Amino acid sequence: MKKKKEKSGKAKTALQSPKGMRDILPEEQPFWEKTRKAAADIADFYNFSRIDTPILEFSDIFEKAVGEATDIVEKQMFVLRTKGGDRLALRPEGTAGIMRAYFEHGLSRLSQPLKLYYLGPMFRYEHPQAGRHRQFHQVGFEIIGSEDAIYDIQIILATTRFLEELKIKNQVIQINSIGCKKCRPGYRKKLQDYYQSQKNKICDDCRRRLEINPLRLLDCKSEKCAEIKGRAPTTVDYLCVACRTHFKSVLEYFDDLNLPYILNSHLVRGLDYYNRTVFEIFTDGSDIALAGGGRYDYLGAILGARQKEVFAVGSALGMERIVETMKAQNLGGPAKSRPKIFLVQIGEAAKKRTLLLMEEFKKSDIKVIEAFGKESFKSQLKAADKERALLSLIMGQREVFEDSVIIRNMQTGVQETVPLNKAVEEAKKRLKNSH
Ligand code: HAM
Numbered sequence: 001m002k003k004k005k006e007k008s009g010k011a012k013t014a015l016q017s018p019k020g021m022r023d024i025l026p027e028e029q030p031f032w033e034k035t036r037k038a039a040a041d042i043a044d045f046y047n048f049s050r051i052d053t054p055i056l057e058f059s060d061i062f063e064k065a066v067g068e069a070t071d072i073v074e075k076q077m078f079v080l081r082t083k084g085g086d087r088l089a090l091r092p093e094g095t096a097g098i099m100r101a102y103f104e105h106g107l108s109r110l111s112q113p114l115k116l117y118y119l120g121p122m123f124r125y126e127h128p129q130a131g132r133h134r135q136f137h138q139v140g141f142e143i144i145g146s147e148d149a150i151y152d153i154q155i156i157l158a159t160t161r162f163l164e165e166l167k168i169k170n171q172v173i174q175i176n177s178i179g180c181k182k183c184r185p186g187y188r189k190k191l192q193d194y195y196q197s198q199k200n201k202i203c204d205d206c207r208r209r210l211e212i213n214p215l216r217l218l219d220c221k222s223e224k225c226a227e228i229k230g231r232a233p234t235t236v237d238y239l240c241v242a243c244r245t246h247f248k249s250v251l252e253y254f255d256d257l258n259l260p261y262i263l264n265s266h267l268v269r270g271l272d273y274y275n276r277t278v279f280e281i282f283t284d285g286s287d288i289a290l291a292g293g294g295r296y297d298y299l300g301a302i303l304g305a306r307q308k309e310v311f312a313v314g315s316a317l318g319m320e321r322i323v324e325t326m327k328a329q330n331l332g333g334p335a336k337s338r339p340k341i342f343l344v345q346i347g348e349a350a351k352k353r354t355l356l357l358m359e360e361f362k363k364s365d366i367k368v369i370e371a372f373g374k375e376s377f378k379s380q381l382k383a384a385d386k387e388r389a390l391l392s393l394i395m396g397q398r399e400v401f402e403d404s405v406i407i408r409n410m411q412t413g414v415q416e417t418v419p420l421n422k423a424v425e426e427a428k429k430r431l432k433n434s435h
Contacts, residue, residue: 020126020134030332031323038165039119039139046158048117048141053097055121056080059089064302065096067272069213076124078134090123093271094140095314099299102144108310112145119319131288131321141293142314149249152277152295152313153257159281159291159315160259166322167331170284173260176267177247178215178235180275181298187238188214198228218266234265243276250277273299277313283325290325291317339367341427342384342392342410346377350395353420357393357405360424366431368393384410390434391427409434 017023024032043050059079066072078090091097098116101107107114119139126132141158143151156173163171179187192214195202199210202217203224209216220229239247254261269278269292278294293315300310326332341361345354351372361368371383377394384392394406394415405423407430408415418426 018134020128020132022133022135028323031326032319034326035139035166035319035322036119038162039117042158042162042165043117043141045161046115046141046154048115048158051098051101051116051118052120053091053094053101053118055091055123056088057091057097057100059087061096061100061303062089062092064304065099065271065273065299066093067213070216070270070272072124072270076126078123078125092124093122094118094120094138094316095142095271095273095296095299096303098140098142099144099296099303099310099312102310103300103303108145113151113311114144116142116144118142131318131324133320137319138316139319140314140316142312144310144312147246147297147309147311149246149277150253152250153253155293155313155315156279157257157259159293159317162317163281163290163322166326167329168283168290168322168325169329171290172262172282172284173279174262174264174267174282175250175254175277175279176235176264177239177243177250177276178268178274178278178294179239179243183238183240183243184235184275187233187235190233190238191215191217194232195228201225202228213272215268216270218268219270229266232266235268236263236265246276269294273302279315281317288321289318290321291315337367338388339369340390340431341366341368342380342387342389343368343370344377344380344384344392344394345370345372346375346394346396347400349400350397353400354395357395357420357423361427364424364428366424366428391430393423393427 059077062077063073068074072092077092079087081087098118102114117140120137121135122138123135126134128134139162141155143155160171160173178184192210195206195210195214195217199207203220203222205222206217206220206225209220218229218232236247267278267280273296274294275297276295279292280289281291282289293313295313297309297311299312301308343354343358345351354370358368358370369387369389371380374380374383381392389410392408392410394408399405399417399420403420404417405420406415406417407426409430
């Protein structure tokens with residue numbers, strides 16, 4: 001059944017999801033529900049409003065925003081051409097689309113800074129492996145419209161508190177500053193000169209990076225380059241006064257909050273739109289980032305909507321990675337609340353009546369569970385036990401005839417017959433008494 005020829009696209013349709021894209025089955029849903037709820041709670045607390053942007057955007061939005069020489073744009077975008085000739089991409093991340101929406105809808109007219117959060121699927125054509133999928137989900141937080149370092153820390157706080165809300169232990173926040181338009185060129189030159197002098201010792205990828213995107217040199221994971229990278233010049237040593245002051249304020253906030261961090265002078269991030277603060281959050285001992293983000297003051301100008309900067313800072317967390325971490329740390333999802341009433345029906349006429357009775361409970365917002373697929377009384381009572389129902393409402397031929405229903409207390413086995421039109425009220429009363 002396996003689909004083998006991914007490249008040619010000619011393989012027969014197999015009954016399996018595309019590579020790197022997975023189903024989230026009911027048993028895993030409680031973790032996802034918990035994650036979505038924590039995101040909404042944190043957003044609510046820090047006053048972020050929800051935004052949803054399309055999954056498809058014009059591909060040049062990402063080419064400009066994320067950067068043409070990045071892995072995401074060079075190798076990982078799912079791009080398609082519409083019948084009308086538009087070139088669209090499945091979004092590899094959320095920030096570029098949000099900045100597009102910010103301009104398109106004139107959101108700068110609203111009170112600034114504007115705090116937005118989102119949640120949804122992203123797509124990157126990656127080599128699937130642990131924590132790396134082709135379709136994955138992000139929760140993201142963005143603050144647009146302020147240069148103040150207090151918002152850098154607020155983004156980091158929202159991100160780390162979100163993980164804390166999920167009880168994720170051993171978080172490690174790594175942080176760096178990569179400077180601005182003024183100071184970065186000087187640093188880039190130093191880095192380039194340094195790597196140029198090591199050119200015959202570095203990996204092929206780094207040789208390419210050296211030509212097209214030198215900051216990416218610090219992203220290299222190859223053993224061969226580790227030592228060279230270790231001795232490379234660091235961004236923080238080349239920050240201009242304004243960037244140094246900004247970064248100092250961010251670090252002071254960390255101290256004020258007693259929030260531990262690691263200064264990682266090699267952290268540059270895989271997207272080109274960042275300046276100044278960049279950060280990633282891991283759990284101790286893992287090199288798979290749960291979250292990443294930073295400041296992106298030039299993205300507005302890059303997208304061509306303004307000449308001037310639109311100050312902004314944000315972060316995104318990978319939901320698959322969060323769910324995996326929750327499982328590894330034994331942080332179970334919330335138990336689905338169980339209905340306390342089980343509807344038992346014997347015979348066709350009773351089944352129909354039970355369907356109507358179920359709608360009566362719906363009107364009163366009381367959860368019930370049925371087993372329309374089961375016929376025997378015994379198997380239905382067994383199912384009611386398994387669901388740990390407190391009451392069973394039993395309808396047989398006689399009850400249909402008499403317009404009544406039997407209420408059985410599942411703990412004591414005591415049964416009483418009540419008029420059908422009083423069923424909801426009587427069941428409610430008994431549930432109340434059982435508390
Ligand atoms: P990113 O670091 O590319 O940043 O992604 C953020 C998080 O998404 C990662 O830390 C990781 O948890 C998750 N993630 C990324 N790629 C994958 C994948 N292939 N499979 C599973 N999880 C993945 C951004 O996307 C930026 N837009 C963040 C941001 C928001 N910066 C400013 N505002």
